[in-house]
Amino acid sequence: MIEIKNLEKQYDSQEVIRDVSFRIEKGEIFGIVGRSGVGKSTLLRCINALEPFNSGDIIVDGISIGSLDSDGVRRLRKKVSMIFQNFNLLNQKTALENVALPMEIWGYDKKTIQSRAKELLTLVGLSDKYKSKPRALSGGEKQRVAIARALALDPEFLLCDEATSALDPNTTKEILALLKKINRELGLTLVVVTHQMEVVKDICQRVAVMEGGKVSALGKVEDLFLNPAKSLKKLIGEDEMEILPKGTSIRIFFTKDYSNQTIITNMSRDLSVDFSIVWGKLENFSGNVLGSLVININPADKDQIVSYLTEKGLNVEVIYNES
Ligand SMILES: Nc1ncnc2c1ncn2[C@@H]1O[C@H](COP(=O)(O)OP(=O)(O)OP(=O)(O)O)[C@@H](O)[C@H]1O
Structure with missing residues (x-):
């Protein structure tokens, strides 16, 4: 479970997250939505300690992020993995090498790395692309490699920062189907930051709507869409x-x-x-x-x-x- 408690975050004097509190339950697909600049990505990056925060706390499976030393942060990132809009792959490395990288950093043995990386690329539907470098892959395939890499250390949580925003509608659907499969079959908890309402409707079970650094609505997706709060109406259009x-x-x-x-x-x-x-x-x-x-x-x-x-x-x- 991820518990966000009275979180506050500033960049210089700009308040970006203002007194945000909510819980993300184990095994759910939780959406964070809102217009550009409302603080969604910042909040997500606080969850795996990519961003420090000013006050409040985030508790991940009982561990308070606010009090972690550098080794604690390393362990947290093993548990809480992340994928990005622009995939963040290393261009000089093959798909297999990209997926292998986190395991190399953690000192896994070579045999395990090879077999696990292949297994993960097969899981994401790229068993024929082990040796391809990112420039030879489509956007959807790059995101599949990024997902395989994100799963390499057996995380419990996967943070998705606008993971489908750079993809066309059909590829978006395929990636969302893959994320659902990962949630269902591996039991991963997914936290999905997006401005795309189709993404929320397709995969999220609950959603927090953010406005100006605050959570303006939170609940089950169907409840919020069928009887939308003002904040959500603004997002989906009237x-x-x-x-x-x-x-x-x-x-x-x-x-x-x-x-x-x-x-x-x-x-x-x-x-x-x-x-x-x-x-x-x-x-x-x-x-x-x-x-x-x-x-x-x-x-x-x-x-x-x-x-x-x-x-x-x-x-x-x-x-x-x-x-
Ligand atoms: N590293 C940074 N330094 C200073 N200000 C930042 C930094 N990152 C984000 N901000 C500012 O914080 C605010 C929230 O940004 P954030 O990226 O969290 O919003 P967002 O809702 O994810 O928007 P988008 O969907 O456009 O990424 C914005 O005003 C942004 O300019």
């Missing part, structure tokens, strides 16, 4: 607001349990009310299809519609559009 008709509308959030039910048609029959469907979307969250629907209603029917839907266990939001 495109539907532009097409809302005048008057009173109701946004209905469909959770897993309701997404296949015909509640809306039943409501129309049960209450004898008319409405028009204005807008709807279905989203895929780690394989679960959830959705939201906006209906425009007669203002006089508002209370009975809200009660009906709430009694059925649905989340609703009333939206008034005066313009």
Whole structure:
């Protein structure tokens, strides 16, 4: 488990992390999202002591990072590995040599290094590229090598700093599938910093939204997307607001349990009310299809519609559009 407690970080006089506290549970895929410059990468780099912090603490599996000496930091980085947007591979070395490097630094014997590096490159789907140098690899392949290297010392946590931001959409999907596989099969806890909402929806279970160095929302991804806090709405855009008709509308959030039910048609029959469907979307969250629907209603029917839907266990939001 990673516990971040009242963390504060400044660069000179600029406050970058302001009183941030949350926990990342073992085995989960946890997202940290926010606009550029809100402090996501800085927070991630504090977790493996790449950046010092000013006050507060980070506890990784019971170890307080704030009090580590240089040997402690070395051990922490073995446990908490990291991948980056620009891959950070050594260009003069082959894929195999890049993956071998951390094991050489830790003094593993040559035979173990060779077999483990090959095993890891096979795990990431590059069994035919052992001898390729980075310049002969695509972006996705480079990130696969970086992931194999990050796994070389058997870490428990993998920090991913915008790991798919430099990749095209299809390659992004492949790398996300690989990260999910690593989480599932090796039990690694993943902390994923990203500004890409598709990444959050595809792989994260919980997410912290950052704004101005603070956490402005935190929770399960589907809860935050289906009933977004203001901070998340700003990030994902409020495109539907532009097409809302005048008057009173109701946004209905469909959770897993309701997404296949015909509640809306039943409501129309049960209450004898008319409405028009204005807008709807279905989203895929780690394989679960959830959705939201906006209906425009007669203002006089508002209370009975809200009660009906709430009694059925649905989340609703009333939206008034005066313009
Ligand atoms: N080494 C540094 N020295 C001084 N200021 C820095 C340093 N690294 C980051 N900053 C500043 O700290 C703030 C937060 O940066 P950070 O990289 O953590 O944000 P971010 O949310 O990850 O943004 P991005 O997605 O653009 O990387 C920014 O204003 C940035 O300019």
